[in-house]
Amino acid sequence: MQFDRHRRLRWTPGMRDLWRENRLSIETLMYPLFAVHGSGVREPISSMPGVEHLSVDELRREAVELAELGVRSILLFGIPAHKDERSSEAYDERGIVQQAIRAVKEEVPEMVVATDVCLCQYNPAGHCGIVRNGVILNDETLPLLAQTALSHAAAGADLVAPSDMMDGRVKMIRSALDERGFEHVPVMSYAVKYASAFYGPFREAADSAPQFGDRRSHQMDPANRREAIREARSDLDEGADVIMVKPAMAYMDIIRDLRERFDVPVAAYQVSGEYSMIKAAGLRGWIDERAVVLESLLGLRRAGADLIITYFAKDVARWLREERG
Ligand code: PBG
Numbered sequence: 001m002q003f004d005r006h007r008r009l010r011w012t013p014g015m016r017d018l019w020r021e022n023r024l025s026i027e028t029l030m031y032p033l034f035a036v037h038g039s040g041v042r043e044p045i046s047s048m049p050g051v052e053h054l055s056v057d058e059l060r061r062e063a064v065e066l067a068e069l070g071v072r073s074i075l076l077f078g079i080p081a082h083k084d085e086r087s088s089e090a091y092d093e094r095g096i097v098q099q100a101i102r103a104v105k106e107e108v109p110e111m112v113v114a115t116d117v118c119l120c121q122y123n124p125a126g127h128c129g130i131v132r133n134g135v136i137l138n139d140e141t142l143p144l145l146a147q148t149a150l151s152h153a154a155a156g157a158d159l160v161a162p163s164d165m166m167d168g169r170v171k172m173i174r175s176a177l178d179e180r181g182f183e184h185v186p187v188m189s190y191a192v193k194y195a196s197a198f199y200g201p202f203r204e205a206a207d208s209a210p211q212f213g214d215r216r217s218h219q220m221d222p223a224n225r226r227e228a229i230r231e232a233r234s235d236l237d238e239g240a241d242v243i244m245v246k247p248a249m250a251y252m253d254i255i256r257d258l259r260e261r262f263d264v265p266v267a268a269y270q271v272s273g274e275y276s277m278i279k280a281a282g283l284r285g286w287i288d289e290r291a292v293v294l295e296s297l298l299g300l301r302r303a304g305a306d307l308i309i310t311y312f313a314k315d316v317a318r319w320l321r322e323e324r325g
Contacts, residue, residue: 022301024294026320030114030267031066031313032075034205035059035100047201048272049279051311053079056099060107069317073112075161075309076100077206080122086130087122091147098155105156114159114188115152117145117173120208127210128164128218136217138166145169146176153182161244163190165218167234174239188242188267191235192228192254195219198247198273205272228254229261236264242307247271249296252303259304268305270296275311290319 009019034053036043041055054062066074078097080089089095097115104113119141120128129141141164149160150173160177162169170189177185195216203209220227232243243262245255246269258266278296282289293312300308310316 026070026317029313030073030309034077035096036079037081045205047204056103063104063108067108071317075114077116083124087119090122091151101155101157112158115157117149117162118164121206142172146172149173150176153185161188170235170238170240186241189235189240191232191243192245194222198271201276202272255303265306267307268300270310
């Protein structure tokens with residue numbers, strides 16, 4: 001009788017630990033945060049239980065707590081006080097994100113602060129660029145995105161992450177940063193960002209739902225795989241340092257494709273809808289939330305993600321700490 005005994009390597013926890021191919025560690029998770037104006041604000045986001053809008057003073061406290069837990073990097077989003085056609089708060093040096101960056105860097109200088117660069121929260125139409133006659137204009141939007149990225153770097157951001165999906169924005173942002181002495185600030189581009197229904201809860205959180213139309217003229221068609229390679233290649237040619245796939249769990253083949261094709265770090269964004277689905281089922285007791293979260297993140301690592309952006313990062317930090325005892 002001849003057959004393979006795969007179970008030989010699985011008998012005991014110690015044995016399983018020895019042969020484990022992938023691991024999850026807090027260093028590779030980035031935690032998104034939503035900054036709002038005001039003080040003493042900690043406002044729960046109803047579509048994302050456990051996620052809150054934080055005013056800048058609360059953000060300071062949060063950053064300290066995160067650092068103590070071992071969370072090493074955050075991704076900042078801002079909810080502006082005011083929206084206008086030119087999305088001016090996006091690149092205002094006193095804007096909400098710029099204030100948040102300065103506060104976090106002051107409080108916890110070693111925290112890696114990344115910022116989302118987009119205009120959709122900042123204009124009344126809720127679109128990622130300048131809109132004229134119902135059309136989202138590409139080239140006219142680019143200077144505003146570059147200005148936004150520059151203002152983030154000037155406030156102290158360590159990393160800028162353009163999520164708008166306009167063509168040519170990485171190039172424009174890279175040269176704006178280089179011209180102004182920020183050649184050391186990396187660009188992590190949302191290179192492969194699909195037009196996804198999984199962003200639903202985020203749009204409530206960020207008040208950024210499009211007021212007409214949708215994002216399908218710039219975000220990618222979920223049906224497409226080859227096109228992801230073209231998107232990623234363009235962003236790398238334009239100077240991106242890290243390429244991101246978003247959402248994550250429904251696009252693990254794409255994460256793997258980019259991992260095998262390119263020798264740069266690949267990030268995956270486990271987005272709001274992915275978070276809320278797991279959270280909802282967990283709250284009802286239908287699944288074991290902790291186990292499912294850890295399995296989902298490990299799966300993304302196995303698919304090839306170097307960095308994972310996830311709203312579960314803070315929970316994971318606690319759980320990993322508990323496991324270590
Ligand atoms: C901004 C942006 C979005 C997300 C990140 N940056 C929303 C969108 O494109 O509509 C989604 C994040 C999430 O769902 O967690 N353009």
